[in-house]
Amino acid sequence: xxxxxxxxxxxxxxxxxxxxxxxxxxxxxxxxxxxxxxxxxxxxxxxxxxxxxxxxxxxxxxxxxxxxxxxxxxxxxxxxxxxxxxxxxxxxxxxxxxxxxxxxxxxxxxxxxxxxxxxxxxxxxxxxxxxxxxxxxxxxxxxxxxxxxxxxxxxxxxxxxxxxxxxxxxxx
Numbered sequence: 001x002x003x004x005x006x007x008x009x010x011x012x013x014x015x016x017x018x019x020x021x022x023x024x025x026x027x028x029x030x031x032x033x034x035x036x037x038x039x040x041x042x043x044x045x046x047x048x049x050x051x052x053x054x055x056x057x058x059x060x061x062x063x064x065x066x067x068x069x070x071x072x073x074x075x076x077x078x079x080x081x082x083x084x085x086x087x088x089x090x091x092x093x094x095x096x097x098x099x100x101x102x103x104x105x106x107x108x109x110x111x112x113x114x115x116x117x118x119x120x121x122x123x124x125x126x127x128x129x130x131x132x133x134x135x136x137x138x139x140x141x142x143x144x145x146x147x148x149x150x151x152x153x154x155x156x157x158x159x160x161x162x163x164x165x166x167x168x169x170x171x172x
Contacts, residue, residue, distance in 0.1 A: 038079035098142035
Protein backbone atom coordinates (compact mmCIF):
# COMPACT_ATOMS: atom_id res chain seq x y z
CA UNK A 1 0.00 0.00 0.00
CA UNK A 2 2.81 2.39 0.84
CA UNK A 3 4.42 1.89 -2.57
CA UNK A 4 1.15 2.78 -4.29
CA UNK A 5 0.84 5.91 -2.12
CA UNK A 6 4.41 6.95 -2.99
CA UNK A 7 3.88 6.19 -6.68
CA UNK A 8 0.68 8.24 -6.93
CA UNK A 9 2.17 11.17 -5.01
CA UNK A 10 5.39 11.22 -7.01
CA UNK A 11 3.49 10.76 -10.28
CA UNK A 12 1.40 13.85 -9.46
CA UNK A 13 4.47 15.86 -8.45
CA UNK A 14 6.30 14.89 -11.65
CA UNK A 15 3.26 15.82 -13.77
CA UNK A 16 2.96 19.13 -11.95
CA UNK A 17 6.66 19.79 -12.50
CA UNK A 18 6.24 19.04 -16.23
CA UNK A 19 3.19 21.32 -16.40
CA UNK A 20 5.01 24.25 -14.81
CA UNK A 21 8.15 23.50 -16.82
CA UNK A 22 6.18 23.77 -20.05
CA UNK A 23 5.40 27.37 -19.11
CA UNK A 24 9.09 28.06 -18.48
CA UNK A 25 8.80 27.98 -14.69
CA UNK A 26 11.33 25.71 -13.03
CA UNK A 27 10.06 24.36 -9.71
CA UNK A 28 11.75 21.48 -7.85
CA UNK A 29 8.48 19.79 -6.91
CA UNK A 30 9.83 16.28 -7.37
CA UNK A 31 12.89 17.01 -5.25
CA UNK A 32 10.70 18.23 -2.41
CA UNK A 33 8.65 15.01 -2.63
CA UNK A 34 11.84 12.95 -2.57
CA UNK A 35 12.97 14.81 0.55
CA UNK A 36 9.65 14.07 2.26
CA UNK A 37 9.58 10.38 1.40
CA UNK A 38 13.25 9.85 2.24
CA UNK A 39 12.57 11.11 5.74
CA UNK A 40 9.13 9.62 6.32
CA UNK A 41 9.73 6.16 4.83
CA UNK A 42 13.45 5.36 4.74
CA UNK A 43 16.53 6.20 2.76
CA UNK A 44 16.31 2.98 0.72
CA UNK A 45 12.99 4.02 -0.76
CA UNK A 46 14.25 7.58 -1.11
CA UNK A 47 17.19 6.48 -3.24
CA UNK A 48 14.95 4.33 -5.44
CA UNK A 49 12.47 7.19 -5.87
CA UNK A 50 15.30 9.64 -6.60
CA UNK A 51 16.91 7.54 -9.30
CA UNK A 52 13.62 6.59 -10.99
CA UNK A 53 12.24 10.14 -10.88
CA UNK A 54 15.49 11.63 -12.14
CA UNK A 55 15.66 9.24 -15.07
CA UNK A 56 12.01 9.90 -15.96
CA UNK A 57 12.52 13.67 -15.90
CA UNK A 58 15.74 13.56 -17.89
CA UNK A 59 14.23 11.24 -20.48
CA UNK A 60 11.11 13.38 -20.81
CA UNK A 61 13.19 16.50 -21.39
CA UNK A 62 15.59 14.57 -23.70
CA UNK A 63 18.62 15.41 -21.61
CA UNK A 64 21.69 13.38 -22.42
CA UNK A 65 23.77 14.14 -19.32
CA UNK A 66 21.40 12.45 -16.85
CA UNK A 67 22.41 14.80 -14.06
CA UNK A 68 18.98 14.90 -12.39
CA UNK A 69 19.24 11.47 -10.68
CA UNK A 70 22.52 12.58 -9.11
CA UNK A 71 20.97 15.82 -7.89
CA UNK A 72 18.05 13.89 -6.43
CA UNK A 73 20.48 11.57 -4.67
CA UNK A 74 22.04 14.69 -3.11
CA UNK A 75 18.55 15.61 -1.87
CA UNK A 76 18.34 12.12 -0.29
CA UNK A 77 21.66 12.81 1.42
CA UNK A 78 20.32 16.11 2.72
CA UNK A 79 17.22 14.33 4.03
CA UNK A 80 19.31 11.66 5.79
CA UNK A 81 21.43 14.38 7.39
CA UNK A 82 18.42 16.51 8.29
CA UNK A 83 16.51 13.77 10.08
CA UNK A 84 19.58 12.80 12.13
CA UNK A 85 21.08 16.18 12.99
CA UNK A 86 18.33 18.80 12.82
CA UNK A 87 14.92 19.34 14.34
CA UNK A 88 12.12 18.40 11.94
CA UNK A 89 9.23 18.82 14.36
CA UNK A 90 8.06 22.42 13.93
CA UNK A 91 6.83 23.00 10.41
CA UNK A 92 8.79 26.26 10.21
CA UNK A 93 12.06 24.35 10.73
CA UNK A 94 11.60 22.93 7.23
CA UNK A 95 12.02 26.27 5.47
CA UNK A 96 15.82 25.99 5.45
CA UNK A 97 15.93 22.54 3.80
CA UNK A 98 13.51 23.92 1.18
CA UNK A 99 16.04 26.61 0.33
CA UNK A 100 18.90 24.10 0.30
CA UNK A 101 16.92 21.78 -2.00
CA UNK A 102 16.41 24.63 -4.44
CA UNK A 103 20.15 25.37 -4.43
CA UNK A 104 21.03 21.69 -4.93
CA UNK A 105 18.74 21.46 -7.94
CA UNK A 106 19.08 24.89 -9.55
CA UNK A 107 22.79 25.71 -9.33
CA UNK A 108 24.09 22.68 -11.31
CA UNK A 109 21.26 22.85 -13.85
CA UNK A 110 21.72 26.56 -14.51
CA UNK A 111 25.50 26.12 -14.61
CA UNK A 112 25.10 23.71 -17.50
CA UNK A 113 22.82 26.16 -19.32
CA UNK A 114 25.30 29.00 -18.67
CA UNK A 115 27.93 27.27 -20.80
CA UNK A 116 25.86 28.12 -23.89
CA UNK A 117 25.25 31.76 -22.99
CA UNK A 118 27.22 34.84 -22.05
CA UNK A 119 28.00 34.31 -18.36
CA UNK A 120 27.59 37.90 -17.13
CA UNK A 121 24.26 38.52 -18.80
CA UNK A 122 22.98 35.07 -17.92
CA UNK A 123 23.98 35.48 -14.27
CA UNK A 124 22.08 38.72 -13.77
CA UNK A 125 19.17 38.09 -16.10
CA UNK A 126 18.27 34.44 -15.53
CA UNK A 127 20.38 32.67 -12.90
CA UNK A 128 19.96 34.92 -9.84
CA UNK A 129 16.26 35.68 -10.35
CA UNK A 130 15.59 32.00 -11.08
CA UNK A 131 17.52 30.86 -8.02
CA UNK A 132 15.81 33.39 -5.73
CA UNK A 133 12.34 32.56 -7.06
CA UNK A 134 12.93 28.82 -6.80
CA UNK A 135 14.38 29.12 -3.28
CA UNK A 136 11.42 31.17 -2.07
CA UNK A 137 8.95 28.79 -3.68
CA UNK A 138 10.70 25.69 -2.34
CA UNK A 139 10.94 27.21 1.16
CA UNK A 140 7.18 27.73 1.14
CA UNK A 141 6.25 24.52 -0.70
CA UNK A 142 8.16 22.06 1.50
CA UNK A 143 6.23 22.89 4.71
CA UNK A 144 2.98 22.97 2.72
CA UNK A 145 3.66 19.57 1.15
CA UNK A 146 4.64 18.16 4.56
CA UNK A 147 1.37 19.40 6.02
CA UNK A 148 -0.73 17.96 3.18
CA UNK A 149 1.06 14.61 3.11
CA UNK A 150 1.04 14.32 6.92
CA UNK A 151 -2.73 14.65 6.96
CA UNK A 152 -3.03 12.10 4.16
CA UNK A 153 -0.52 9.74 5.79
CA UNK A 154 -2.33 9.90 9.11
CA UNK A 155 -5.65 9.03 7.49
CA UNK A 156 -4.13 6.18 5.45
CA UNK A 157 -1.99 4.84 8.27
CA UNK A 158 1.26 5.42 6.37
CA UNK A 159 4.66 6.29 7.87
CA UNK A 160 4.72 9.91 8.91
CA UNK A 161 7.35 12.61 8.55
CA UNK A 162 7.18 13.89 12.12
CA UNK A 163 7.59 10.38 13.55
CA UNK A 164 10.76 9.68 11.56
CA UNK A 165 13.19 10.78 14.26
CA UNK A 166 11.32 8.75 16.86
CA UNK A 167 11.54 5.64 14.66
CA UNK A 168 15.22 6.39 14.06
CA UNK A 169 15.91 6.60 17.81
CA UNK A 170 14.09 3.29 18.39
CA UNK A 171 16.33 1.49 15.85
CA UNK A 172 19.57 2.67 17.46
